[in-house]
Amino acid sequence: xxxxxxxxVYYGAIHALKGxxxxxxxxxxxxxxxxxxxxKSTTLRTISGLLKPQKGTITFEGQTIAAKPAQQIVKxxxxxxxxxxxxxxxxxVMENLELGAYIRNDNKGIGEDLDMVFKRFPRLAERRTQIAxxxxxxxxxxLAMGRxxxxxxxxxxxxxxxxxxxxxxxxxxxxxIKEINAAGTTILLVEQNAHMALSIAHKAYVLETGRITLxxxxxxxxxxxxxxxxxxxx
Amino acid sequence: xxxxxxxxxxxxxxxxxxxxxxxxxxxVDILGPFWxxxxxxxxxxxxxxxxxxxxxxxxxxxxxxxxGFMAVGAYLGxxxxxxxxLPFIVAIIAAAAAAGLLGFIIxxxxxxxxxxxxxxxxxxxxxxxxxxILNISYVGGASGFMGxxxxxxxxxxxxxxxxxxxxxxxxxxxxxxxxxxSVRENEIAAEAMGVDTTRYxxxxxxxxxxxxxxxxxxxxxxxxxxxxASFTFMRSFDILTMVVLGGLGSITGSITGAxxxxxxxxxxxxxxxxxxxxxxxMLIVLMLYRPQGLLGNHEISLAIxxxxxxxxxxxxxxxx
Numbered sequence: 376x377x378x379x380x381x382x383x384v385y386y387g388a389i390h391a392l393k394g395x396x397x398x399x400x401x402x403x404x405x406x407x408x409x410x411x412x413x414x415k416s417t418t419l420r421t422i423s424g425l426l427k428p429q430k431g432t433i434t435f436e437g438q439t440i441a442a443k444p445a446q447q448i449v450k451x452x453x454x455x456x457x458x459x460x461x462x463x464x465x466x467x468v469m470e471n472l473e474l475g476a477y478i479r480n481d482n483k484g485i486g487e488d489l490d491m492v493f494k495r496f497p498r499l500a501e502r503r504t505q506i507a508x509x510x511x512x513x514x515x516x517x518l519a520m521g522r523x524x525x526x527x528x529x530x531x532x533x534x535x536x537x538x539x540x541x542x543x544x545x546x547x548x549x550x551x552i553k554e555i556n557a558a559g560t561t562i563l564l565v566e567q568n569a570h571m572a573l574s575i576a577h578k579a580y581v582l583e584t585g586r587i588t589l590x591x592x593x594x595x596x597x598x599x600x601x602x603x604x605x606x607x608x609x
Numbered sequence: 610x611x612x613x614x615x616x617x618x619x620x621x622x623x624x625x626x627x628x629x630x631x632x633x634x635x636x637v638d639i640l641g642p643f644w645x646x647x648x649x650x651x652x653x654x655x656x657x658x659x660x661x662x663x664x665x666x667x668x669x670x671x672x673x674x675x676x677g678f679m680a681v682g683a684y685l686g687x688x689x690x691x692x693x694x695l696p697f698i699v700a701i702i703a704a705a706a707a708a709g710l711l712g713f714i715i716x717x718x719x720x721x722x723x724x725x726x727x728x729x730x731x732x733x734x735x736x737x738x739x740x741x742i743l744n745i746s747y748v749g750g751a752s753g754f755m756g757x758x759x760x761x762x763x764x765x766x767x768x769x770x771x772x773x774x775x776x777x778x779x780x781x782x783x784x785x786x787x788x789x790x791s792v793r794e795n796e797i798a799a800e801a802m803g804v805d806t807t808r809y810x811x812x813x814x815x816x817x818x819x820x821x822x823x824x825x826x827x828x829x830x831x832x833x834x835x836x837x838a839s840f841t842f843m844r845s846f847d848i849l850t851m852v853v854l855g856g857l858g859s860i861t862g863s864i865t866g867a868x869x870x871x872x873x874x875x876x877x878x879x880x881x882x883x884x885x886x887x888x889x890x891m892l893i894v895l896m897l898y899r900p901q902g903l904l905g906n907h908e909i910s911l912a913i914x915x916x917x918x919x920x921x922x923x924x925x926x927x928x929x
């Protein structure tokens with residue numbers, strides 16, 4: 376479904392990604408794990424069009440998307456939940472969700488998806504008129520995910536959904552990710568919390584200083600000696 | 610839908626009533642020439658403040674080059690009426706188009722900048738426009754463009770002000786306006802949602818510039834002269850002050866800001882030596898105690914009055 380081939384990305388003079396390749400098959404949860412500064416978020420941001428690769432190709436269902444601006448990539452069905460949530464803090468929960476459906480015109484479908492989001496995140500339904508900046512961290516993460524779902528994506532890119540959340544909330548968020556996937560949305564998940572990520576993913580890639588060093592099924596990686604040592608704490 | 614139309618109709622009626630009252634006061638000579646001038650100035654300043662608010666307050670792009678666009682409108686409008694002998698309405702439309710076009714051309718490269726950098730770029734831009742005009746002898750150069758007929762009346766200024774408020778208010782409440790606000794709130798998230806951020810920044814800049822052009826041509830057709838000294842960066846700061854004082858992201862705030870500051874300037878006109886001192890002190894006090902501006906990003910509306918009056922009643926209802 377989504378194929379990234381040998382991409383090189385630079386931040387000015389800094390060579391952030393060195394020939395990164397990965398593949399996401401429809402219906403799966405694929406996770407990208409690695410330490411701080413390994414290039415996980417850079418990879419996601421390149422896929423969603425916020426950054427441009429200098430070399431390499433990105434194809435989504437056979438279409439090359441690496442040269443397209445972000446707004447067209449969203450229209451193809453790729454939606455990103457940015458790192459640190461980045462909700463529209465001065466707008467209400469409802470307005471945030473409506474902006475998620477910005478690229479769509481079908482009012483009926485938008486209404487259905489709004490119901491779907493409220494069903495999945497009952498907390499958001501309770502707080503629909505509340506100003507988004509006053510939500511708790513976990514609720515903001517839910518809102519960011521709900522907002523991304525409002526564009527009815529084929530594939531959802533999640534950038535560190537566990538960041539800054541209490542362990543119990545992390546569990547809740549991950550079980551919701553699993554539910555979203557079960558309902559038919561493919562997921563590419565970037566995480567530092569390797570343990571949680573590997574527990575729900577089908578496939579996984581390990582990124583180290585801009586290179587993919589390991590890949591395989593999530594089970595294989597969870598069992599691998601080097602991953603256990605480096606990311607799972609023994 | 611009907612409720613919306615009814616409300617629009619009511620506010621239109623309110624505007625017409627306000628117009629009739631002021632026009633009446635002018636006709637029976639209660640408002641003399643001094644206050645007439647200030648009322649026209651208030652209308653012009655409201656156009657400037659509301660249009661700058663679209664750029665600074667709603668789209669979050671910190672521009673301080675509004676005087677430049679105003680100058681373009683002032684001069685181009687004057688060329689239209691004085692040199693080409695065209696009617697005033699044509700001059701106003703041409704001024705809006707030229708300022709808007711310039712905003713568009715300049716917006717494309719400069720809006721890639723953000724924050725302080727954009728502020729500096731727009732500041733420089735306003736000065737470039739002014740210096741360019743200063744060196745064109747066709748429009749009078751350093752001595753200014755003289756002999757402009759006074760076509761601007763209270764009626765023109767008032768209804769163009771209403772037009773500006775109406776257009777910008779409706780824009781803000783449309784999906785385009787929502788997109789503009791999302792750019793202010795969080796550009797990366799807006800982009801990730803599929804909002805073409807560049808397009809909206811340039812759109813806001815272009816529309817804001819076009820209305821500044823209208824204000825400029827009203828200005829030069831009221832004071833008989835367009836002079837480069839009227840369009841220095843101090844004018845840009847004046848407009849910005851009105852917007853910040855009223856509250857970034859509030860249309861009624863900009864109106865209040867423009868009204869208040871123009872009024873205070875007028876009242877203090879007889880104490881020129883104290884004017885800037887009081888003006889500055891007021892701003893310092895405001896920034897200390899209410900940094901978000903008088904209205905923050907809220908709007909004054911009838912609903913607020915209703916809430917204030919009905920607060921007690923609905924409170925009782927909830928208790929039952």
